[in-house]
Amino acid sequence: MPTVTHHHRSATVCSMIPAVMIVTLALLVTRQAPVTAQHTQYGVHGGVVYSLHAAQFTQLGDFASCCPSFTGGSGTGFLAGLHAAYRLSDKLFFVPRLTLVQENGSMQSEEWTFVADLRDTPRVRRAMFLHEFTSSVSSVGIEPTFLLGIVGNLSLTGGLRAAWVFDGSFTQRETLVEPDDYGSYLGSARTWVNYQEQIPDLSPFKAEVLGGLHYSLSVGKAQQWHLGTDVSIAIPITNVTSSAEWRTTNIRLAIAVSHGAKVPEADTSIALPLVPNADTVTLPAPPSLSPPEITLKLEGLIQNYRVPFDSVHVEETLIVDYLPVLNHVYFDEGSSTVPERYSTAAHRMVSDARLTPVQATTAILGIVAKRFREKPQTHITVVGSAGPDLALHGIRLAQQRAESVRASLVSLGIPKENIKVQWQADPLTPTRASDPKDFAAAEAENRRVEILVSESSLMRPLELQTVQTVVTPDDIAVSYNISADTTLRASQVFINDSSVHRSTALQHSFTIPSPTEPAELLVVATDVEHNTAKASASIPVSTLTIHRKKTEHRGxxxxxxxxxxxxxxxxxxxxxxxxxxxxxxxxxxxxxxxxxxxxxxxxxxxxxxxxxxxxxxxxxxxxxxxxxxxxxxxxxxxxxxxxxxxxxxxxxxxxxxxxxxxxx
Structure with a gap:
């Protein structure tokens, strides 16, 4: 099952915290005068955007993808824009902004499966396919926000963002990573998909809810210049694309410079009487706090039902599929070109590569060409049909389809003189549908060429062997409770030293895919006093291979x-x-x-x-x-x-x- 790692996301967020502290400290050090209220301010702002992508899709539009699912990732972009600030009261400002934002992101999914290693002694090996997806989306929008002073120079900000999305592109790659010494897709290529395209069905409009903190200082003798630091979050309301579940939450760090006329303020200072020094009082030391305590529980999930968990069971079974050979080649509407899926499967069959049942459904050309070598005296007849395209393209289209199939068979090694071409309006046994919603499907089945052979052995069934691996339970439900004498700072979950989950809640539960190799699960909790506690659990795995079944007579x-x-x-x-x-x-x-x-x-x-x-x-x-x-x-x-x-x-x-x- 595919796994997605996101521990780099938390590391990047943590790396931004020192930058915020340094900028804030610099503003404090350079302060020349206290902030004064201004009727109107105008300025510019800019900074970095850290994007958190939450997604649930396997592919975008019609771009082919073998990825089980892209679920999330992160990336860093930038923002820049203009703003104004209008004073509504002593503590409340209306701040409209015009901001350009570029959101970048990277998502990865590791898909573990099995491949057949046919070198020397045939065997089944674990394989890992790496699915990589990067994106960049640019938008410009208006941001009506309000700024409310809470204490000193610190203010709360909140508002909305309505933006026009004018550009969006993505890059997608699918690479065979392991085993690194064997295997390829076709030829010697280990990369199957490598797209660099515009995002299909890109949403032209983006809406977000904004919230955060703003720290501002007035500088200069007249206190007309203002330096500000913004830390905010932009929560999306809309999807990136209308054809997939994909949203981007942005954490924004920005520096703002603005200018405005000074408004004199009334002297509200109060003279307080001097108080004599009181006697020094020694307070007792605070009581020591115990470290947090963690209660950890694992349960198995089988079809979403919870069952007691003791170990993961992996069972291999040899599956032998016997499939008939369908002697049809289907064509696209109005076309006489043999679809690419038939050519790909044909070359795979002729090159002695193993076929999956799905690949075998379009391997008819390769099957006939390969078996013809056994019976070179075989006579072949290809019969083309125009079907529903007859009215628009005429009977000539049926002839062209038959000739295209003959040309494909000749390119695969069958002499042209062994192939006879015939054509007709409709197949001898056409597909008919009575329900209008099924007309298109029936018509597609009548756009075909049928391959007839004098030697029936060329159409004998295919025998395909695969090793099926069943993992029980499907997933593992992890839940833990934390009791602490003070506030919990964070808890983090590791599997074999890799971080897979992070939370600040005292009670939490989530699921992980059942591993196919033994694993160690560790939960680490830390409170605000830096007291740390740990709890661990082993995830044993028992594997029942085909070899064990033979020797132990099991399953x-x-x-x-x-x-x-x-x-x-x-x-x-x-x-x-x-x-x-x-x-x-x-x-x-x-x-x-x-x-x-x-x-x-x-x-x-x-x-x-x-x-x-x-x-x-x-x-x-x-x-x-x-x-x-x-x-x-x-x-x-x-x-x-x-x-x-x-x-x-x-x-x-x-x-x-x-x-x-x-x-x-």
Whole structure:
């Protein structure tokens, strides 16, 4: 699971505190006269902006991203502007400002997963993908604020900011970091995504609530010049972009210089009588304070339910997926260019790289080209269809689509003379939809080229192997209570010496992802008297690998999933071809194995109809296999294996999965 580290945020905030103290001290030292009230002041201000980003998105707009989620980060920018101050009373000023602000930020997410190392002895290795996201947003806005004197030269400030956002850009990178000696995406590249673009759907308007402290000094003989220090926070009301949950809270440190005419003040001093020195009184020493006490508790979270926690359990299971080969290549509206996803998967297949089930749905060109080497006498026919594009582009588009597929197959090594091109208006078995909301999905499935081969072995099912890792519990709930004789200054949580949480509350709770390696959790609490207390807990991890399962005869060693039966649109009939496939599966069921039959559909149609259709499909297959109805599940369109946003994904979701779990 991905983890995000933010300990650098608190370090940066702490590093700003000495700067504030130094500036304030400098103003105190250079003070020449007390502050005097002015009717009107005009000036300039500028400083630094420390931005805290709170986000919850995986990608921006249509820019591809594999990141599980960007959740937050920080960065440093600047501000500059003009201001005026209008005196409303002795202690109250109205201060309008015009301010330019640049907000910068950086977010990172570490995604831990597994890759197959095929060098020498094949093995599974842990891998870490680093997702990096940096941004810069510039805005200019008006800030109607009020300044209220509280004590001496110190004032409270508060108001609003309404700004026009005129620029916003971001940079995103996804890099394979570990293992550092093996692995790449395609070719030798270890960086998959590297964008430098404008932020999509950038909100043109930004609103913020302002609050903070202002310290001001009057200098010069006439006390007409004023130096001020502002420490404030800007809390956002609006998102950075309308297409994602992303807000930026700004901590602002600014220096202000202003000029205004002096207003004479009445002498309000009171002469006090002299008081003789009193006898010296010795006060007793204050009682000593005990350090804080911490009570720490860990609980497991499984599907958001709390369970007692003793350790994290990691279990590996070999998953063998048997997928049919869908002999379709789908095209975009009005286009005859083979989509990039087919070319990428084809080259991956031809280069003997391992495919995931999702990649296999678009690997038809590579599958045919690779298997053609085994049967070079095979004759291939590609049949193009114009589908709903016929009226606008004519039958010529169907021919161009078929020729594009032939050109792709030729580029993959199949002789041109072995490929015959045909075209037609619509596919022989087109997809039809009765509900208008499903028309677009049905039309997309009819923009296709079908690949027919004389050797059926070229279309035999794919066997894909992956190692599935299940971590229990999903997360760990951490809660702690602190009792202290005086005010708590802060508490901080560390996991293996890395700070993961910070709070000033006496009672706090949060969750962390379950680690896959043993970890030590430490809570440190400090009060305002610098008394410190610590509490720790171990997080043990037990890993049940495939090798341990074999030697100890524990758990499910292997799960075979057969998705070999693809049904026609809105169809649940088990055909003669299906019966042949079911006979192969029947022979694979070993004694003692558990079998599940899971009916599925695409998203075309209502949920209720799809659930019933999935149930009918599962019942028909279970009946043909001689399996009890108690082993039947019907998920319908609720838990798709593949994306329903693509036509090939919908085709692969019209299936029944036969899952065989073998303890061996």
């Amino acid at each position: 499910n060693l292997e799960v075979e999933r057969y998705s070999l039966i693809l049904f026609g649109f809105n169809d649940a009939t088990v055909t003669k071809q299906h019966q042949e496939i079911l006979q192969i599966i029947r022979n694979k069921i070993r004694k003692g194995a558990s079998v599940r039959v899971i009916g599925m559909t695409d998203v075309v149609g209502s949920k209720e109809h799809n659930t019933l259709l999935a149930q009918r499909r599962a019942e028909e297959v279970a009946k043909a296999l001689g399996i009890s109805e108690s082993e039947i599940e019907a998920t319908g369109s609720q838990a798709p294996q593949f994306s329903n946003n693509l036509p090939e994904g919908r085709a692969y979701n019209r299936t029944v999965i036969i899952e065989i779990s073998d303890k061996q």
